[in-house]
Amino acid sequence: MFKVIVDMLLIGCSLSSPPMVSLPWVPDSTDVRMCVTGPVSMTTKILVDRAFNTINAILPPSFQLVPLYRSTEQVQCPLFLHLSVDHHDIDKPAGKCVRKYGVDIYEFVRPYMSYYYYGCNITVNIHLLNRAASFYNVLLHELLHLIGLDHPNPPMLHALISHTVRRDNNKSIIHDNVYKQLSWYDIMTTHFIIARNFPWLWSKLPYPYVTKRYYYLPVSNMTL
Numbered sequence: 200m201f202k203v204i205v206d207m208l209l210i211g212c213s214l215s216s217p218p219m220v221s222l223p224w225v226p227d228s229t230d231v232r233m234c235v236t237g238p239v240s241m242t243t244k245i246l247v248d249r250a251f252n253t254i255n256a257i258l259p260p261s262f263q264l265v266p267l268y269r270s271t272e273q274v275q276c277p278l279f280l281h282l283s284v285d286h287h288d289i290d291k292p293a294g295k296c297v298r299k300y301g302v303d304i305y306e307f308v309r310p311y312m313s314y315y316y317y318g319c320n321i322t323v324n325i326h327l328l329n330r331a332a333s334f335y336n337v338l339l340h341e342l343l344h345l346i347g348l349d350h351p352n353p354p355m356l357h358a359l360i361s362h363t364v365r366r367d368n369n370k371s372i373i374h375d376n377v378y379k380q381l382s383w384y385d386i387m388t389t390h391f392i393i394a395r396n397f398p399w400l401w402s403k404l405p406y407p408y409v410t411k412r413y414y415y416l417p418v419s420n421m422t423l
């Protein structure tokens with residue numbers, strides 16, 4: 200009987216939870232630090248900061264993404280944001296998040312292994328996405344993947360996690376001319392993950408489903 204109830208609960212959870220990484224998210228620390236590699240122009244730096252801040256606004260204050268840059272600082276980088284200038288193969292994805300998984304071995308009464316999700320290394324092709332809004336929208340999408348969101352199927356209208364790069368018949372990028380905002384769906388899913396993995400932080404979340412701040416840039420077609 201108990202087993203049946205547990206199964207029903209699990210089925211209920213899988214039906215109601217949005218698509219996301221199934222393993223617990225266990226970042227290295229409460230700061231998710233990323234180092235940026237590749238050509239970092241002033242514009243790129245501003246956009247990366249704004250993308251991180253947009254994600255920070257929907258996370259508990261004690262759990263924030265802190266961007267660090269490739270520099271003279273001797274910092275350890277658990278995760279990387281690679282800015283690629285690959286001129287070849289326009290079929291390659293303009294942005295990607297390569298996820299990292301880890302394993303812990305606990306030694307209680309009976310040793311067992313626990314698998315967890317660690318975060319991802321992000322690559323954004325700034326040769327393809329050489330307009331500010333296009334770069335920003337793809338980076339924000341990849342950061343949602345980092346937190347653990349997966350693509351909803353069917354896609355959710357207006358959700359950043361359903362954002363795709365548009366191409367014309369020659370496969371050339373059609374650049375975005377707006378900076379997209381996180382939708383209620385993106386925020387709800389992020390809070391779902393925080394509540395699942397860090398229930399003690401739930402009370403510290405910003406008001407559910409409402410972003411604290413919105414970020415716009417005055418010029419949308421800056422070239423990186």
Ligand SMILES: [Zn+2]
Pocket residue numbers: 340344350360
């Ligand atoms: Zn994606």
